[in-house]
Each structure stands twice: as structure tokens, then as C-alpha cells.
Amino acid sequence: MSAAGSLLTLVQQSHSVLNPAGPQTRMIDRLWDAMYLTSIVVFVLVVGALLWSAFRRRAIDDPPQTPAREQSLKTVVAGATGLTILVLLGFLVYDVAVGRQITRNPGAQALQIRVTGHQWWWEVQYRDSIAKDWATTANEIHIPTGRPVALELRSTDVIHSFWPPDLTPKRDLIPGNVNSLWFRADSAGVYRGQCAEFCGQQHAKMGFLVIAEPPDRFALWLARQRDTAQTPTTDLTRRGQEVFLGSTCVMCHAIGGTPAGSRIGPDLTHLASRRTIAAGTLPNTRGNLAGWILDPQRIKPGTRMPPNQLSPADLHALLAYLETLK
């Protein structure tokens, strides 16, 4: 993917509660509209009453307290209280109804995806219906449009929270617990999400993309993700693979089809097919990748990835190899 293309997708991606793209977020958006409008009306009424009470014209001998006046004030206060209770009751019923709707079981045809939170990236795994293998990727969740997706949310370290606001309300990923969540994207698009629970130094740069595509394109993508990585075909990329396997990269990263199998960091088998690196932080371009490999601490201070010292030739070969991992 070209640099310009990647940048464009980063700019165009949507990231808002008020731009719902799924059935649940649409319901919540309508609930918000109702609450927002009611609030404006009540605000105008109460602040209007306050200002009128404060600034109304008074006769010089207007007595502050008479029994008749206190009695009528009592009626007004009781009436306002009663109205408050009615409005609140209405919203309580509405809230509970929406809550039931959005948590209803999506049914058996839902696509199962496991999302695991790490400091500070997202591991994404697709369960295979035939083999017992999982297709593993990171920071990018592809989903088919129109079909519910059921997420299994886990964490291996601290608490994170999964939140792509256009698609679904958030849910925490809690070590020792397994949480679940389902949602559906009705139209194709790139939706941005970000970790919403403070999880340490790089909480700010723990983003991800949800890419909703038509089912056939999604099926193609998933099939490719299940493949192991391409075997390098040129001298340069072979050299690149050697650099990868011969350096500290393999301590944390896996590339399917090679001896590298560590799952501490993101799986790189199809790195080149992803739009961003460093958990939604940078467009996946050659320059960004080089900068990230050499000095990740400059881009995400505190990130678990250590800086790497590579000769220009080695770096060139490594990048060429990584770019083949489509």
C-alpha cells in the first residue's frame, strides 16, 4: 500500500458516538438524542425560573413570607418534583429497554473473534472452523458487513477497554476474566477505536482499526491470513529474513512458516497487509517501519519494544523482507 493511500485511510476513518454504524450504537444514538433534547428543555425551564425568581420586579412592600404564598410555593415545588420523577421514570424504562436490546444474543451464525489486550497493542485471533489453528493478527480487526461478530475479550496484563465508538459501546478486558461482546457493521468502512481504560504509559497510543468489508472480500482476507508467510524469493528478502531470525526480533515476534514463534509481541506473518503499525499510531509505510524498528521509544516512550541497532544494509534487507509479508 502506498504511503499516500495509508494516510488517506487514517484521515477518513470515523471515530464518533454520534456516527453510528451498527444497530446497537444507532439505538444508543437515539437514546442520546432523547436525553439531549429533554435536558435542553429542562435546562431552559429551570434556569429561566431561577433568573425570573431572582430578577422579577417586586413591590416595595412585597412581604417575603405569607402563609398563602408559602402554600402556593409548596404546590409548585411538589409539582416540579413530581414532574422530575416522571421524566426520570420514563428514561429508566427507556434505558433498560435499550440495554436489553443491545445485549441480546446474536445467534449462532456470529463470527467468533478473540481479542486480547496487551500493553500496548491488541492481539486479534480468528477461530478456524476446520483446523484447530487460529489466524492471528494485531491492531486491525476485519469483519464482514451485515453479520454479527462475537468478541471474546481477554487480557494478559492489566485492564484495557475495547471501544470503537461507531460500532459498539465499550467493554473492559480484565485479567482473570473473559468478557464477551457482539456487534454488527451495517456498512463497509474503516472505524477507529482506542483503549479506553488507563493501562499505563502508552494508554494514549493503543489504537486499532475495525475494517468492515463485504463478506466475499472478508472471506478472501481471512483465507490469506490463515496462510503462512511467503517464502522469500530474492536475495535481498532472503537476507532480510536472516536478519530477522538472527536478531532479537524473534524473542517477541512470530512469523508463520518460519522458526519465529514467540507471542510476546504482535504476530508479523501478514504485517505488510496491515494499514498501521505501533497500534494504530503510524501509517504502515517503509519509512515509518524503519523509524519504529530503530527507535520505537521515540515514537511510543515506554513501549515494550527495545531499540535495534542495524547496519543500513541489514535494515534495508529487513524492510524489504517485511514488505513481502502480505
Add this chain to the structure above:
Amino acid sequence: MTVRAEAYPEPLEPYEEVREELERTWEQPPGLWHWLRSVDHKSIAKRYIVTAFLFFVLAGLEAAVMRAQLSRPENHLLGPDAYNQFFTVHGVTMMFLFAVPIMQAMGLYFVPLMIGARNVAFPRLNAYGYWVYLAGGLFLYIAFFLNTGPDVGWFGYVPLSGPGFSPGKRADVYAQSITFTEIAALAGSVEVIVTVFKNRAPGMTLNRMPLFVWAMLIQAFMVLFAMPWVATVTQFLAMDRLVATHFFNPAEGGDALLWQHLFWFFGHPEVYIIFIPALGFVSSIVATFTRRPVFGYPVMVLSMIATGFLGFGLWVHHMFATGLPQLGQSFFTGASMMIAIPSGIQIFCWIATIWSGRPRFTVPFLFVLGFVVLFIIGGFTGVMIASVPFDQQVHDSYFIVAHFHYVLIGGAVFPLFGAFYYWFPKVTGRMLSETLGRWNFWLFFIGMNLTFFPMHQLGLDGMPRRVYTYLPETGWGDLNLLATIGAVTIAISMVIFVINVIVSLRGGVLAGDDPWGGETLEWATSSPPRPYNFPYIPVVTSRSPIWDESEELPVVTGLRTDVRDVLVTTLLDAEPDSRHRHPIPSIWPLLTAIGTTVLFVTLIFTPWGAVIGTPLFLLGLLGWGWPRGRDKWEQQLVESEA
């Protein structure tokens, strides 16, 4: 009823010799030594207020630095390590070192004056509470300046704050600085409860108590029931970190959510602990500046009590995104909405008071009007996030930051500033400038809205809380810049307030005893009050003792003036019950607080801290209670009399 608008004449011409003897008995001589030994509720409360205000300024400066960092995307003023310390210390300071202590301090100053008492019930405990609080604050800030400030958020969620993910001492500083302030808060709450129950002036039955005193009493009970939870849970954390107890480690049978339940069981009442005293300030200010008692006294009292109870039933709404069962969560939606009812009643009652009264638009009254407007906005967003589905969208986003700053600044800090302007003449004898006060109010009000209103939109646009930076592509830059401009406006308003205080302390208009024509007993004594508060303890016959007594306040006679004799009255009807000999100043509360500090600080480094610190603490207590000198003499005197 006759409403006395202007300064009320001296309630009683005290006999000169009585007054002189009281001065001698209760005197607080100048000098550092006597200052350290003081047990006068007014001087301790003043220290509390000044110290808490300094912490407010520090936390405000931290906020300003954070706003500068966030004013544009990918800014490099603060790195993540520093930013996380800044937002954590900002939160811990505002909650534990500013809001709770300053609200309690207002109570510790004015409750005895409003109920006609000479001092709080346990004056040495009061002094001890302040010293422990001060030690906790200094401890936090020394650690912060040594780059060991807590960086796990004021909510300190495990496992992030646990031994596995927060090596070093930062999380220990968090846990232990909270322990300090909890002890101080508990001391303050015991103080207020016992003083209100046992030291009210004769005739001040429970249903004649000023709303301010009710608010402080309810807050004190909330502190009593809420604070032990956070003290416990932070001790669990400290033990997990120090001796590997695994309370919160899922791998060893612990549970990460246990922390959240215990923390928020304290953390939600905390909001009302800060807010309920503000209801007391607002009620006092509204009554005085509309020249009528607050409308619906019984309803106001009951609604405050209802708020106090319901405040304990909301904690799960901080945990709606953790995946708890749906049905259980809807009960907390119901409870969270229900708490809007007493708040609504309170606002309606104040509006009714203003409507039927004759408002005077002084600075304290402006702050009350500002409070109502801001608090309504915070209340609306509060009802919104009581909804599970909507909260799951905006939870931990800037929408929440906007919400609780409207509630806490609008709901508590605005009334607090109103209270500063209202009671400053009582405490210092001089008025604050009204002109500067208006500048202070309007800049604060405008700045507050500029800073926090855009944050609602940022939250809806998907901006999470507690991020040290954001990418330019998110489009959050413009609103963040607006918020930063608002923060600068607030800072300017604070500078004006400080200038106002400094200028007025030197050259402010002399206030006299009752500059506003107040309703309650604190206006019946001199400004500033003498160490014994009242030459004679007043006798109360109505809810508005100053307004209703057209001639002179009736008083109690027959208390000794050569020893610190105070009157103890019955709980419900405040009938004279017995006399109590009041403790004299002592250095031991300070020494005990130092022992406590040694205990807490060494415990961060080694379990042996308990062995080193506990004897020092006990030694302090021993000295505290040991009769000697004047103490002994007074004891003999009273015994011989009996």
C-alpha cells in the same frame, strides 16, 4: 417575624471581668510554640483551609500544565511518564488534599459557632487530624518532586498499580498518602458528629439546627461509613506490594474487580462527601441574601439525608463497562437516577426561596446563581450516564471529565468560593472587595464553561481520558485548544481571588459582627471570634435565632470562666445535661502525628516499619493523655467542687 437586615446590636454586654477571665482561660498566646500546641477549632480550621487552598493551587497548576500539553496534537511538553504523574497527583490532590479537607475545615470552623459552642468536642484529636493531613500532603508532594509521584490514576486500578506492573515506590506513595488523609478525614468526622450531637446551645433542638450544620453532620456520617473502605482497599494494595498477599492477583485466587468494588463503594459517596457541605453553604447564602429562611426546611433536611443514603447505592455505575450482569446493573441505573430527585428538590426549594425573598446580588449570591446553572448541567449528564448503554459509550471518555468537573467545580467549588466571600468577614474581620469578587466570579464562570463544555463533544468524538497526547488525524485539536484557553481564564480568575484576599486582609472594609444581616449564631459574636467564641453561651428558641430575637439573645449563665468549662446538652432536644472540662493546648497531638508519619512512611519500605513506628505512635498517645501542669490543677479544682 421581624427581619433585622443590618448589623445586629451586641447580643449582650458581657461583664468586663467575665470577658477578661475567659480571655485568660482560653487565650492562645502568639509565638511558634503556642501555635504548634493550639487546640482552638478556629485556628486549626484556618490552617486546614489555607493548606487545602495551597494544594488546590498546586493541583490547578498541574491541570494547567496538562491543558498546555493537550492544547495541540502530538505535543511534547510532557512525556507519558510525567503526564501520568501529573494527572494522578492532580486527582489525588483535588480529592484527598483539597476537596474533602476544605469542606470538613469549613465545618470545623463554623459548626461550633453556629451551634453556640466554645470549641469542638475533641480539640486535641482535631489538632492531630490536621497534622496527619499536612504530613500526608507533604509526603505526596515530596515524592512528586523526587519523580516518585503516583502514576496509576487517583483510582489506582489493579493490576496496573500492583507489584507486577508498577515497580518502584510510586504506587506505594499513592496508597499511603491516601491512608494519611483518611485518618484526618475520620478524625474530622468524629469531631463534627460528637460536637453537633452533644455541644449544641440549649434550645437548639435537632429541628432548629441550621441547614449548614445538618449538611456537615450528614457529610460526617458519610465520611465515617465511606472512608474505611478506601483505607482498607489501599492497605490491601500496600500489602500486595509489600508482602505479596495477592488480594488482587487473579493467578493466585485474587480478583482484579474486588478493587473496583471496594474503591467505588468509597469513591461514589466521596462525591457527595464533597457536595453535601456545599448544600450547606448555598443554604446559608441564599437565606441571608434573600432575607428569609430557606423554603421547605424539613424537605431540605430529608432530601440531604436521602442523598447521603443513596450515595452509597451507586458505586456500580463506575463499573458498567466491566461486564457485570445486565439485570444487576439496571438496579444501579435506577439508584443513580433516583439521586437526582433529592437534588431536584433542593434546587426547587432554593428557587422558591429566591422567588419569595428579596435577593441582594452580592458576590456570594452570584456564586450561588452560578452554582445552580453549572450543577444542573452536571446533573443532567449524571442522569445520562446512569443509563447503562449510554454510559458504556462515553465511560472513560472526555464526556465523563466534563461531567464530573461540572459537578465538582460547579456543585462544590462555586459554593465554596461563595462561602469564602460570605464568611471571610467573620474569619478576618474585613470584607473582601466586591469589585474584584465580580471579576473573580465572571472569569471563573466563563473559564469553567470554556474549559469543560467542549469536553462533552470530545468525549462523544471518541477521545478517551488519561491520554497524554492524541494523533492529529483524530480532529480533537480545536476543542482541546479551546479548553486550554478556558483553563487560562480560570487561572486568571484565581489570581484575582488571591489578590483580593491579600489586599482585603490589609485594607478591606471593617466588617463588624454582622455585615450581611445573617440568620445564624456565628453572626452574634465578634469578627473574628474570640478563642472562647461567645462570652455567654446563647439559648436558642427558633431556627433563625438572630432574626427572631427582636431584642437580645437569651444566654446561659453559671459556667465557670476560670477553667475551660463547656456545656454538654442532650442529643435530640439540646437540654443542658452536664458540664465538661475542656482540654488545654498540647504539643502531643503533633508528636503523635509525627509518630504516625514515621509508621506510615517506613511501612512503604519494609514490614519492620510497623515495629519501628507503632511504639512511637503509642508513645505519642501516652503523652497525649498524661495529666500534668494546668491540666492537673484544673482536674483537682473540678473534683474539689464536686
